[in-house]
Amino acid sequence: MKLRLNFLCQTFLLVTLSATVFAQKTESWGGQKDGTFYNPVIPADYSDLDAIRVGDDFYAISSTMQFSPGMVVLHSKDLVNWEIAGHVVADLTRISPNLDWTKMNSYGKGIWAGSIRYYKNKFWVYFGSPDDGFFMSSAKDAKGPWEPLHQVWNVSGWDDCSSFCDDDGQLYFIATNFKLDPKNNKKYNIHLFKMAQDGKSLRMDTDTIIHQSSGSEANKLYKINGLYYHFFSEVKAEGRVMMMERAQKITGPWEIKQINHVNKNIDREPNQGGLMQLKNGQWWFFTHHGSGDWEGRAASLLPVTWVDGWPIIGKVGKDNIGNMVWSGKAPLPLQPAIKIQTDDDFSAAVLRPQWEWNYQPRNDRWSLSARKGFLRLMAFQPIKPEDPNKILLRAGNTITQRSMRTSANEATVKLDISGMADGQFAGLTHFSTTTMSMLGIKQQGEERLMVYHTDGQESPGIKIKENVVWLRSTWDYQGQNRYFYSLDGKNFLPIGNVTQLTWGSYRGDRIGIFNYNKLAEKGFVDIDYFNYKYAK
Structure with a gap:
């Protein structure tokens, strides 16, 4: 059945069905003719998302592992309808020879989660490869061309990185070491580094562990109203949940709060994603569902409500923690002409970006x-x-x-x-x-x-x-x-x-x-x- 709920000036339509292993509650998805939308907004494998707003446009990236070209870039005007803008990585062999046609032995490896940011008049993408370290590229246009891939750090056992540019122009880098750290005998330590001004190397002398918990990954850094926010996810009894830390200084001390609940079998664990503020002041979170079915890890759009200075993702519960929202009023006028491309008559000089x-x-x-x-x-x-x-x-x-x-x-x-x-x-x-x-x-x-x-x-x-x-x-x-x-x-x-x-x-x-x-x-x-x- 459908229930109309009103909370903090936002009206959302929730679809309540019996428990299911699927990542969507009905066969409906994306933008609807009445100005609402159903999650997922992209019912396909767009995993490890991050997203930003630049002016009137929204951009997202999604991991591609061993597929080439790598790190797909998505574009939207309304956060609901998305198209494929291009890719960041033209040549996977700059990551590893194992990703070439001569080897083909790294299925599920290659390009993992990363971040997309816009600062210093450029788009910046950083990502990790579990066996080969961290890489970056930048571009003046999100559609490309992107600069040749640069290795930031040759290391293994790390993932889920994000870059951040502070108000003074200082660049930071955050990532998870998911292997056992012999110094503290723990896994999933989240490290913060300063970067060189060109964003191409880390200052190792600034390495600081700012958090550690079971499965703590999906790192993103933000500065909102003068406070630093560190988004990540971790594993609790209910499943993988979204967490947030905040501090007056980027080095801490950090307060911490859980910002969403999950029913693992129904919600499929939304977690990796990007927090965005619209021009009208609304906040939204574009995310993937971390537990996949045959279509992979699909993409959903969730409302964000600020409660006591914390961004709560989804429908705010009595405990001030968010819950999955499966449909609602679209944040902006819908642009149905924008859609995921599929067809190709091979008349162009290059392959179309869906390939x-x-x-x-x-x-x-x-x-x-x-x-x-x-x-x-x-x-x-x-x-x-x-x-x-x-x-x-x-x-x-x-x-x-x-x-x-x-x-x-x-x-x-x-x-x-x-x-x-x-x-x-x-x-x-x-x-x-x-x-x-x-x-x-x-x-x-x-x-x-x-x-x-x-x-x-x-x-x-x-x-x-x-x-x-x-x-x-x-x-x-x-x-x-x-x-x-x-x-x-x-x-x-x-x-x-x-x-x-x-x-x-x-x-x-x-x-x-x-x-x-x-x-x-x-x-x-x-x-x-x-x-x-x-x-x-």
Whole structure:
């Protein structure tokens, strides 16, 4: 049922349903025609969020782990409708060679949580990689170009960093050491450093531990009304909750308060995120849900109410601690023309920003210029091709998008397969580290077969004589996926079984286009278009 609640001049519509493992209470999501919104505002894998307001625009970043380009940048005008603006990291090998197509052995690592800030007339992004330390880049425009990635500190066992520029221009850096510290025999120590004025190195002599608790991460620093605020999350009996410290000096002493409650099975632990004040004085928090389902860690928007100088996130309870809010009045007039991009006809000189490769791609084996209006994927051998259950995780040049969790999803790709060679397999896929399915064309000698592959098993295959094929995947709100194929682009026939989309290694399901050859570096496919329609 729906109840109207009024608290501190903000009216929110809460949707109350029985306990569920899903990150949304209904199939509705995002902006509604009546000026309200439903959480999540993005029902897809936008994890480890941070967000800021710059003038009339809002920007957010989301971790991408081993996908390339890395650290996606989002843009909004209303905090509800978002589009993909670009990426910060063009070359993942500047982080580690393990993220290259030659290695592909760091799934779930790579680019973890970070922060986006705007000061000194630039956007600044800092992030951590669990095995490789901290990195940064800056740009005058959030869409890029971003400066080449710079390593701030080569260290392992650290995460969840944020930069901060004080009123006097002094730069600070905060992060968590999640490994056991031999000095105090504790894990999850939160450290504060001063930075050099160019923001590219830490002053190690200023290292100070300002907090330690179970699982204390998700660090952000703010200065609001003359006070310093340190946002973080920690693990309590109820789940991972949001916390806040405040102090008159950045070095402390700090007061501390819990600012939200969670029901882990229902709320899915909103925590990583960014605190923002609008021009009208309202405060909001853009966050991910830390416990993921098949769509990954989705993004929600929560109201912020100031109580006794503390920013309480969500609906304020009798104990002055916030609770999850699943819908409400939109903070600003909605801009529905802004949306997450999906379609591509490959007519541009560069790939559109919705695309991310699985690991750093091999650039000499794909092209947008070899055939105008097509993406050409040239096949080469995957790493460990003998493993049929995991072959796609280590097959180069697999290009992907996030799978959205809506009531109806339909993705269609048109392939010209006339350039295929013996041993080649190319087509459409859904994959995570726990499950993988593929529908595509496999060439054996001179024969081409339409093959459905799942859980390491392949269908017998249907002989294909045509040079052009259409492949389609559909899935619903529950993540039930079904494949189809067509030889004329009009009549689509089902093939294979209904499968359940899954997540793994803190990543949601990906839909992608794959192409590899287990026998040799031979063959190619030309992709005419990729169309992905999702329900609103």
